Amino acid sequence: MSSPPVEKTNKRKYILEKLSGRLFLICALLSVISLLLIIGFVFIKGITPFVAEGYSFIDFLFGDDWVPSEDKFEIFPMIVASIYATIGALIIGVPIGLFTAIFLAEIAPKKLAKIISPAVQLLAGIPSVLYGVFGLAVIVPFLQNNLGLAKGQSLIAVILVLAIMMLPTVVTVSETAIRAVPKTYREGSLALGVSHIGTIFKVVVPAAKSGILTAIVLGMGRAIGETMAVILVAGNSLIIPTSLTDSVRPLTTNIALEMGYAAGTHQEMLFATGIVLFSFILILNFVLARISSKGGH
Amino acid sequence: MMTTIMGKHNKDIKEDLPQMTEQSNENTKISVRDLSLFYGEKQALYSLSLDIKEKEVTALIGPSGCGKSTFLRTLNRMNDLIDGVNITGDITIDNENIYQSNDVIKLRTKVGMVFQKANLFPMSIYDNVAYGPRGQGIKNKKELDKIVEESLRGAAIWDEVKDRLKSSALGLSGGQQQRVCIARAIAMKPEIILMDEPTSALDPISTLKVEELIADMKQDYTIVIVTHNMQQAARVSDRTAFFLNGEIVEFDKTDKIFSVPKDQRTEDYITGRFG
Numbered sequence: 001m002s003s004p005p006v007e008k009t010n011k012r013k014y015i016l017e018k019l020s021g022r023l024f025l026i027c028a029l030l031s032v033i034s035l036l037l038i039i040g041f042v043f044i045k046g047i048t049p050f051v052a053e054g055y056s057f058i059d060f061l062f063g064d065d066w067v068p069s070e071d072k073f074e075i076f077p078m079i080v081a082s083i084y085a086t087i088g089a090l091i092i093g094v095p096i097g098l099f100t101a102i103f104l105a106e107i108a109p110k111k112l113a114k115i116i117s118p119a120v121q122l123l124a125g126i127p128s129v130l131y132g133v134f135g136l137a138v139i140v141p142f143l144q145n146n147l148g149l150a151k152g153q154s155l156i157a158v159i160l161v162l163a164i165m166m167l168p169t170v171v172t173v174s175e176t177a178i179r180a181v182p183k184t185y186r187e188g189s190l191a192l193g194v195s196h197i198g199t200i201f202k203v204v205v206p207a208a209k210s211g212i213l214t215a216i217v218l219g220m221g222r223a224i225g226e227t228m229a230v231i232l233v234a235g236n237s238l239i240i241p242t243s244l245t246d247s248v249r250p251l252t253t254n255i256a257l258e259m260g261y262a263a264g265t266h267q268e269m270l271f272a273t274g275i276v277l278f279s280f281i282l283i284l285n286f287v288l289a290r291i292s293s294k295g296g297h
Numbered sequence: 298m299m300t301t302i303m304g305k306h307n308k309d310i311k312e313d314l315p316q317m318t319e320q321s322n323e324n325t326k327i328s329v330r331d332l333s334l335f336y337g338e339k340q341a342l343y344s345l346s347l348d349i350k351e352k353e354v355t356a357l358i359g360p361s362g363c364g365k366s367t368f369l370r371t372l373n374r375m376n377d378l379i380d381g382v383n384i385t386g387d388i389t390i391d392n393e394n395i396y397q398s399n400d401v402i403k404l405r406t407k408v409g410m411v412f413q414k415a416n417l418f419p420m421s422i423y424d425n426v427a428y429g430p431r432g433q434g435i436k437n438k439k440e441l442d443k444i445v446e447e448s449l450r451g452a453a454i455w456d457e458v459k460d461r462l463k464s465s466a467l468g469l470s471g472g473q474q475q476r477v478c479i480a481r482a483i484a485m486k487p488e489i490i491l492m493d494e495p496t497s498a499l500d501p502i503s504t505l506k507v508e509e510l511i512a513d514m515k516q517d518y519t520i521v522i523v524t525h526n527m528q529q530a531a532r533v534s535d536r537t538a539f540f541l542n543g544e545i546v547e548f549d550k551t552d553k554i555f556s557v558p559k560d561q562r563t564e565d566y567i568t569g570r571f572g
Contacts, residue, residue, distance in 0.1 A: 192482070
C-alpha cells in the first residue's frame with residue numbers, strides 16, 4: 001500500500017506549492033489581525049471610564065460640556081457638528097458629483113471625458129491636508145469677506161471643503177455604475193421616441209441606482225472620517241451649531257486636537273469619541289452591504 | 298386567438314408610383330433610394346434602393362455582417378447613436394425624407410422597434426408599456442390603463458400578464474418579455490414596426506407565438522423584420538430582400554425568392570450552400 005513514487009523535481013514543486021499557500025494565508029490574516037487589534041485597543045481604552053470609573057455613557061453622548069480640566073466629558077455638540085457637516089457636504093457634493101458622472105458617461109464627447117475623468121480621479125490623490133490649506137487660504141477668507149463674519153472658520157467652510165473632497169468618490173463610483181447600464185436599455189428608450197436627457201433620467205439613472213447609492217455612502221464615509229482638512233477650517237469651538245456660520249468641532253478633530261497631550265481619563269474619553277466615530281462608519285458599511293446585496297434587482 | 302388589435306392608426310395615403318404599375322393596389326410606405334452607409338472609412342451599405350409596402354411584412358435575410366441590421370437601423374435613425382456614421386442617399390417615409398428633418402423623436406414615434414434581445418426596463422410590466430406614452434406627456438391614469446391593456450392585447454400577452462401588471466417585467470420568461478417589448482412598441486401607436494431578429498433568443502414555441510403575432514399585426518402595421526432564419530422569412534413575410542456584403546442581391550415577393558430565385562447567390566444561400 002505504498003503511495004506511488006513522486007519524481008524528485010515534482011516533489012519540490014509540491015512543497016513550494018504548499019509553502020506559498022501558507023505565505024498568502026499569513027498575509028491575509030495580517031490585515032484581519034490588525035483590524036481586530038485596532039478595534040480591541042480602541043474599545044478597551046474607550047470603555048474603561050464607563051465600566052471602571054463610573055462615568056455615565058448617556059451623559060457622554062447627550063451632554064453639552066466638554067471641559068477636560070473640570071472632568072466633564074460630553075460630546076453631543078461634536079456629534080451634531082459631524083452630522084451637520086456630513087449632511088451639508090452631501091447636499092452640495094452629491095448633485096454636483098452625480099451630474100458630473102452623468103456628463104462623463106453619457107453626454108461628453110469621448111475626448112473631453114478622457115481629460116475630465118483623470119482630473120477628477122487625481123482630485124482623490126491630493127493629500128487631505130492640502131485641501132485644508134486650500135480651504136484656509138481661499139474659502140475661509142472668502143467667507144469672512146463676503147458674509148461679514150468675524151471668523152471665516154465655520155460649519156459652512158467645513159461643508160464646502162468636504163463637498164469637494166467627496167467629489168472624486170461620488171463621480172468615479174457613479175460613473176462606473178452608469179456605464180455598466182446595458183446599452184440595450186438606452187436603445188429601447190430612444191427607440192420609443194424619448195429624448196436623450198429623458199432616457200438618462202427615466203431609465204439609465206434608475207437602473208444604476210444601487211451603484212449611485214453606493215457612491216453616496218462611500219462619499220459620506222469619506223466626509224465623516226475626514227480629519228486634517230476639517231481641523232484647519234472648522235474653528236473648533238465647542239458649541240452646538242445653530243447656524244452655518246458657527247465655528248464647530250466635529251468628532252474627528254476633537255481626537256486629533258487633544259490626543260497629543262491628553263492623559264488618564266481624558267485620553268480614554270478621546271478613545272470613547274473614537275468608538276462613536278467608528279460606530280458611524282460601521283453603520284455606513286452595513287448600509288453599503290445592504291445596498292450592494294440588493295444591487296442585482 | 299387574438300381578436301382585438303389596436304384601432305387603425307394608418308392614414309390611407311393613396312399615391313401613384315408609375316414604376317410600380319403592376320402592383321398599383323399596394324402603397325409604398327418606405328422608399329429607399331441609393332442609400333449608402335459608412336462607419337468612418339469603412340463602407341457598410343452600397344447604394345441600396347427598395348420600396349417597402351404598407352401593411353406588409355418585409356423580411357431582410359442574409360449572412361451575418363451583411364448589413365441587414367445596419368439597414369434596419371437607418372429606418373429609425375438608430376445609427377445616429379454611433380460615432381462616425383455617415384449616410385448618403387434618401388429614405389422617405391410617407392413622402393417625407395427622414396434625414397432632412399432633425400426631429401428623430403417624431404420619427405421614432407412613428408417607427409417603432411423591437412430588438413434582438415428583449416430589452417425591457419427594470420420596472421413593472423405596466424410601467425414598461427406605459428413608458429413611451431408617458432414620454433409623450435400622457436399622464437391620465439385611465440388613458441394609460443387603456444393604452445396598456447390595448448397594447449398588451451395587441452401583442453397577445455394580455456391574458457398571461459393581466460394579473461401581474463405591477464410586478465417586475467424582468468420576472469417574465471424570454472418569450473413573454475419579447476411580446477411585452479412588442480406591446481411596448483405598439484403602445485406608441487406607430488405605423489411601422491422594425492424587428493431585429495426578434496426570435497433569435499427564443500425557444501421554438503415562443504418563436505411560433507411571435508410569428509403568429511406578426512401575421513396578425515400586419516393588418517395594422519407595416520413590418521420590417523431582420524431574420525437569420527430562412528424558414529421564418531418564408532413563413533411570415535410577403536416580400537424578402539436578400540442582403541450580401543452590404544448590397545441587396547435580390548428583392549421580390551417571398552414565394553418567388555424561395556421558389557424561383559433569379560440570382561445564383563440567392564439560390565445558393567436559401568438552399569444552404571453558404572451562410
